[in-house]
Amino acid sequence: MTTLQECQARDATDPLRPLRDLFSIPPGTIYLDGNSLGAMPKTAAARAAEVVTQEWGQDLIKSWNTAGWFTLPQRLGNRIAPLIGAGPDQAVVTDTTSINLYKVLSAAIAIAKQDAPARRVIMSERSNFPTDLYIAEGLCKAQGFTLKLVEPEEITAALDSALAILMLTHVNYRTGAMHDMASVTAAAHAAGALVVWDLAHSAGAVPVDLQGAGADFAVGCGYKYLNGGPGAPAFLWVSPQHAERFWQPLSGWWGHAAPFAFTPDYQPAPGVTRYLCGTQPMVSLSLLACGLDGFEAAESLGGMAALRAKSLALTDLFIALVEERCQGYGLGLATPREHAQRGSQVCLTREHGSGAFAIMQALIGRGVIGDFRAGDGGVHKDILRFGFTPLYIGFEDVWNAVEQLRLVLASAEWQRPEFNQKHAVT
């Protein structure tokens, strides 16, 4: 059995431990929901004050030049690049993940129509994050394509001559299961398809090497593991081989080759800049820089490789402790045990409608914050979801989180009515 003391000892010798001090975690809270909204870097409040009071309040429109507002999407894209295996000037930060997916899927469809007009299928996982499926569904209807949904284990066999685009989320939001990006991309390419990756649950959580994998397009989220703040703008990456070839339909002035020439005809800018559209929310965008500071601080401590090793150690420990200490309460494990197939979260299952929502509420009442994702009464059980951000989560946190979970289950306190009140946002 693992002891609290052993966990404390692991924290004491953890070289990444100082990074925790970069973040503001509320007292009495063990925050295991950084996969939904990353915790606040301590520098964010001062940065927000600077952008609002100085850049907006004092410098006003001059800040477009003096504060570099106009080039911030590209500069932030270049700072995300090392986390996703992108080269310089291949990524931008802008808009939302959904909208960026619309852009890159539109571009991919245009390429597919030109290079392989007989291919008219976009394939994805049935349990992909729904907004990805909604965006793909809409584009398929508009473009005469078919959206085909399969289970993850069916993907390889379904790579056929009708497939134009394989669109996958690297780490599944419900289970934490991770695809092997390189092998899936290679298999899809061998079958003649383009590959679009959604990195919402992997950028900043696991090492990603888009160029190494030969991927075509990618999008990702700024407010989860990148700690950019609530609703922080998202990012988008385009392989250099596609960068100059096609436009995307959200052809706004920020993506124009000469945005201040105010010419009536649209001329896309070179490279990834053409994936910009309209003016970006500068206060929110600026705060993403504070989140990226954390990864740059981790560089001298081993960078993403070290963060990944700690993440796996944290999730291994959580799985082991749950299995040691929470037996007999109907919990299962949705997340793969294989390291190569696991993201940075652990999802515990319980039969649909058997109290998982209330258990999570009771756990949150005890200061351990995860979240709940409803099952469907069929193949998908209800899920208790826990994200582990190695930048600010420690081994003692894991021990304490499991101990609180055990106490919630053992005491049956979760059956109190107060823990079964639904909210608008779950």
Add this chain to the structure above:
Amino acid sequence: MTTLQECQARDATDPLRPLRDLFSIPPGTIYLDGNSLGAMPKTAAARAAEVVTQEWGQDLIKSWNTAGWFTLPQRLGNRIAPLIGAGPDQAVVTDTTSINLYKVLSAAIAIAKQDAPARRVIMSERSNFPTDLYIAEGLCKAQGFTLKLVEPEEITAALDSALAILMLTHVNYRTGAMHDMASVTAAAHAAGALVVWDLAHSAGAVPVDLQGAGADFAVGCGYKYLNGGPGAPAFLWVSPQHAERFWQPLSGWWGHAAPFAFTPDYQPAPGVTRYLCGTQPMVSLSLLACGLDGFEAAESLGGMAALRAKSLALTDLFIALVEERCQGYGLGLATPREHAQRGSQVCLTREHGSGAFAIMQALIGRGVIGDFRAGDGGVHKDILRFGFTPLYIGFEDVWNAVEQLRLVLASAEWQRPEFNQKHAVT
């Protein structure tokens, strides 16, 4: 001749004068660029600190419910509604003006295709803000429509049986000329076309009555006259008669009827909520509320009618003073003298390439901030653009601005090399 003392006297008796104290204007600055980026409400810094430190830093994901993040687009839309003649639950704040235009134009095209399939033209003004034309151009190409561009005086005669959608910006960004929304909408409807209005330079600047005019769709900007902060999210309005009828292609989860059911198929939410797409930037979005506070404070002082009367008085005064005091320096007037045709800005012209850029830079050096829009060497002269926000601009400001302009022109200081250095953003 109008004197400085007369202007000071007008400020002293201006009932709207106290509203100026709601804003932070840098000392020594006369800010006549609120049509580009509105000045900062004094409450913005504290609000930013609250959203970052408390809502994000302390309350974390709970804020989706406790701080009302999830419903903020609708709640802000309802606060903008009185400024644009919209009813409750008809407007939302989200994304950018360009992206919102893409959504409503897509919806309008879908309606036109169903109701009047022979109509395949979208018409706009040649001097409309370019991003509007780029978005329309892209959709026309994709949907088999033609984008027809005309001069403003040609619009009425060009309303023909091929026209599906008339897309206009209410107040022109280059000249400050304003369309008669009601009569143009009525004429377009009589000709069988739908009408989409861009309110970027009119929401918060002039009274707008979308429902009274019978308009079909509208979009507008959060960071100009609404004082929402740099790149604040934009708004979108849909006439109730179209609200339930069509979807738009950016079908993300925030526009879903049940966003937390996570079902794989897209079911649009009732009403305008279906025009949402992905997660919004909460810090920037929250600051727009501070800008809207200013308009609510103006309500008891006469509201938009009083603001409009003052705006016209300010722009009348500016035109008169420029004509009294800056004669002989090659300045012309691009903005209509007719009140009914004038927004809340005044645009002075100068021959293309004859120093207007440097004149504006020299004026900015003297603390009078306007902006420059390049002409084309043809019909469009270079423009010195001055926006007048009656919430925080006074009559003495106008006098002083013209005096500084006179001094710049009289001294020829604008010919110094330092004032001719171009920036990335003009």
